[in-house]
Amino acid sequence: xxxxxxxxxxxxxxxxxxxxxxxxxxxxxxxxxxxxxxxxxxxxxxxxxxxxxxxxxxxxxxxxxxxxxxxxxxxxxxxxxxxxxxxxxxxxxxxxxxxxxxxxxxxxxxxxxxxxxxxxxxxxxxxxxxxxxxxxxxxxxxxxxxxxxxxxxxxxxxxxxxxxxxxxxxxxxxxxxxxxxxxxxxxxxxxxxxxxxxxxxxxxxxxxxxxxxxxxxxxxxxxxxxxxxxxxxxxxxxxxxxxxxxxxxxxxxxxxxxxxxxxxxxxxxxxxxxxxxxxxxxxxxxxxxxxxxxxxxxxxxxxxxxxxxxxxxxxxxxxxxxxxxxxxxxxxxxxxxxxxxxxxxxxxxxxxxxxxxxxxxxxxxxxxxxxxxxxxxxxxxxxxxxxxxxxxxxxxxxxxxxxxxxxxxxxxxxxxxxxxxxxxxxxxxxxxxxxxxxxxxxxxxxxxxxxxxxxxxxxx
Numbered sequence: 001x002x003x004x005x006x007x008x009x010x011x012x013x014x015x016x017x018x019x020x021x022x023x024x025x026x027x028x029x030x031x032x033x034x035x036x037x038x039x040x041x042x043x044x045x046x047x048x049x050x051x052x053x054x055x056x057x058x059x060x061x062x063x064x065x066x067x068x069x070x071x072x073x074x075x076x077x078x079x080x081x082x083x084x085x086x087x088x089x090x091x092x093x094x095x096x097x098x099x100x101x102x103x104x105x106x107x108x109x110x111x112x113x114x115x116x117x118x119x120x121x122x123x124x125x126x127x128x129x130x131x132x133x134x135x136x137x138x139x140x141x142x143x144x145x146x147x148x149x150x151x152x153x154x155x156x157x158x159x160x161x162x163x164x165x166x167x168x169x170x171x172x173x174x175x176x177x178x179x180x181x182x183x184x185x186x187x188x189x190x191x192x193x194x195x196x197x198x199x200x201x202x203x204x205x206x207x208x209x210x211x212x213x214x215x216x217x218x219x220x221x222x223x224x225x226x227x228x229x230x231x232x233x234x235x236x237x238x239x240x241x242x243x244x245x246x247x248x249x250x251x252x253x254x255x256x257x258x259x260x261x262x263x264x265x266x267x268x269x270x271x272x273x274x275x276x277x278x279x280x281x282x283x284x285x286x287x288x289x290x291x292x293x294x295x296x297x298x299x300x301x302x303x304x305x306x307x308x309x310x311x312x313x314x315x316x317x318x319x320x321x322x323x324x325x326x327x328x329x330x331x332x333x334x335x336x337x338x339x340x341x342x343x344x345x346x347x348x349x350x351x352x353x354x355x356x357x358x359x360x361x362x363x364x365x366x367x368x369x370x371x372x373x374x375x376x377x378x379x380x381x382x383x384x385x386x387x388x389x390x391x392x393x394x395x396x397x398x399x400x401x402x403x404x405x406x407x408x409x410x411x412x413x414x415x416x417x418x419x420x421x422x423x424x425x426x427x428x429x430x431x432x433x434x435x436x437x438x439x440x441x442x443x444x445x446x447x448x449x450x451x452x453x454x455x456x457x458x459x460x
Contacts, residue, residue: 003083006031082107083447092117094157102432103442110226120427125165127334127423132178133416134170138163178412179342191280195339200361203277209332210274216328217255223438224248242310249303251321253296260293324434330426345411349404351386365389
């Protein structure tokens with residue numbers, strides 16, 4: 001005995017009969033439908049019995065069913081929870097692997113696979129943001145997708161999506177190719193000059209910190225809205241306000257207050273200047289008006305009151321909407337860390353200077369003649385000569401060039417591998433801990449057509 005989706009039962013019966021003829025009898029015993037709160041209604045196919053599984057009636061029904069099952073009869077639904085079939089299409093489907101690593105959704109839960117598909121590759125790509133690394137990630141993913149089946153094939157698809165977004169953000173960050181801003185080579189102006197690693201683009205690094213925080217606010221809002229909707233469907237509006245609405249009020253109220261003009265001297269300027277930087281000066285933002293800020297504080301206070309009425313023990317975590325959003329700052333941190341590692345590799349291998357007397361951007365040095373020009377130019381500040389360019393042609397110079405090339409190859413390979421263990425793990429952590437923690441539990445079981453528990457047969 002086992003579960004079969006009602007709409008596929010005729011096909012199931014026909015397939016079994018076609019395979020073994022009259023050596024098997026297929027019988028549909030009952031049909032069950034489920035409400036969002038996990039309650040179910042069973043109906044015998046012959047029209048006998050059935051009814052809602054509320055407290056007392058369900059208990060008696062289950063006892064009867066158990067007695068019938070142990071007396072040689074069949075076991076109906078009883079306490080058996082329905083299995084879960086995840087079907088998210090060909091694009092988002094491989095990301096079910098990341099969701100299932102946390103826990104398959106319960107029958108009554110929202111399947112977050114689509115949301116992971118929309119956010120995980122974007123976070124990963126933003127944190128690496130390099131065309132060269134992105135091409136390699138996509139190539140590795142394509143190899144896995146083409147040569148393996150099962151989980152490795154799905155991981156290959158995830159890697160291709162992550163690599164694609166890494167390429168897109170690499171173009172955004174000044175056509176960044178293995179840490180080198182190719183827009184400099186092309187001789188064109190690029191609005192985003194870097195990731196915030198050089199003196200000239202420090203304001204971009206601070207702006208990316210604000211971007212990370214704002215993304216966290218939006219991401220957590222989605223989670224709390226799903227919690228609100230789920231609680232409303234399972235219970236009523238009152239419970240939804242206590243459990244989901246309270247956190248929404250605290251989250252948004254607190255951050256509106258932070259981004260407002262209340263106590264402006266206590267807040268860093270880049271919180272407000274980031275909008276102007278990101279829009280290339282087209283839009284300015286000086287913070288929400290003080291009145292709006294105090295309204296946000298009042299909303300957060302109301303949220304605390306609702307939380308205290310509905311879920312008093314959770315008041316101990318009243319700061320989590322602020323702390324969890326700040327946790328998204330790791331996106332900017334990994335972006336600077338990976339960019340800094342690629343920069344360090346290129347510095348050792350090729351050398352670099354900063355224009356503008358040390359206030360501009362990093363520029364790499366690829367020839368000894370260019371190094372001499374840098375050393376003789378007053379407006380350039382040499383950072384490091386580089387192994388491949390610091391020595392004149394000689395035996396020592398040849399060894400230095402070989403060493404520089406080896407440093408470049410090995411160094412970028414290390415950055416490539418660490419990108420998976422840093423950007424990948426940090427993106428998954430934000431999904432599992434901060435995002436899933438707002439609405440998702442998991443714990444559902446996979447659909448198996450013939451079930452798991454056997455009474456008269458065994459699996460040898």
